[in-house]
Amino acid sequence: MNATPSDTKTDNETDVDVDVEEIEEHDDSLGDDVPPTDATPAPTRIGAGAAAVVSAALGIVALSGTWMGKVLSERETLVGQIKTAQGGSAASQIQAIYGDSWHTTAAVNGGFALLALLVGAFVLVRPAFGAPDAHPQPVWVRAVALGGLVLGAIGLLISVGMYFDLFAALPSAPSTKG
Template sequence: MGTTRTTDTTDSTATTEKRTDDETVPAQAVATEKETDAAAVPEDAEDIEGADQGQELDQDAPAPPGTAGVAAGAGAVVAAGLGLASVTGTWLGTLMAERQTLMGQINLQAGKATDQISAMYGTPWHTTALVNGVFAVLAALVAAVVLTRPRATWVRAVAWGGLALGVLGLLISAGMYLDLFGSMPTIPKGTRPGA
């Protein structure tokens, strides 16, 4: 009988150990689930209310439509194009310069021009400078409008490029108009008519 008691004691100890193990595993799993849920849920009600208010604000605020992004990108490209045109010159500037040259020739033939060089060279040169300056100002203005609001990185980069080209074009136009890059040609005194 002693043997039987020992076996019974051993069996009950094994059963107790088994129950403890079975109970321990689900208890650990439940504790892990509670920790995961606690991490996912805000700690107090204020956080929940704040999150709800943030969602309401996001819903009330107009979502940035795709059209605004496209318009900003187009504006940045236009600013860059205008800036480039102000630096390199435009068809309109060339046309206006040729018009001024023609008007200078007409005035010379009519005997109205007192300074031939100014009529044939200076006025067309200054007209080109003015037209390029207008393009430079437009480039700077469009780029500045695009840069007033947060935009995508590429839009801001192109707009900054347009602004830089616009400022450079404005400086070049001012230099052309004020004859900073070269003075107006003059006729030597000994070769003037009537000298």
């Protein structure tokens, strides 16, 4: 008769039925194993966090002004000076030298405010358009995006008010009638 490994036992061996699944389950509960291959890691949300910070930064820039706005404003001032060098009415000189510069600054700041609004809104509404996620955006991401959205809205209102001279009108030229 052929002997199989289970038939040939020595005195030191015992016949123990080992439940491999139970050992694996207990071993996994210790947390020292590599995670199972079917588990998907939680997304890092680094893109959403970065976009939220960008939205807040754009909102602050929209309120405080930019180097680009200053340069374009100075350019408009120079163009106005060149246009009015040959003469013209005082009202046209004021508009060409100061008004166009003021409106250019308002337009650039309004552009940054609009970008802040769009990026902040995108970060806030993005989860609504994807598949349901077990890991929602962190609270700080939503808070910073909302801050960027609010700063962008305030910046846009101020820029519109500046552009349409709602806060302060251009000075008027004295009339020369005598």
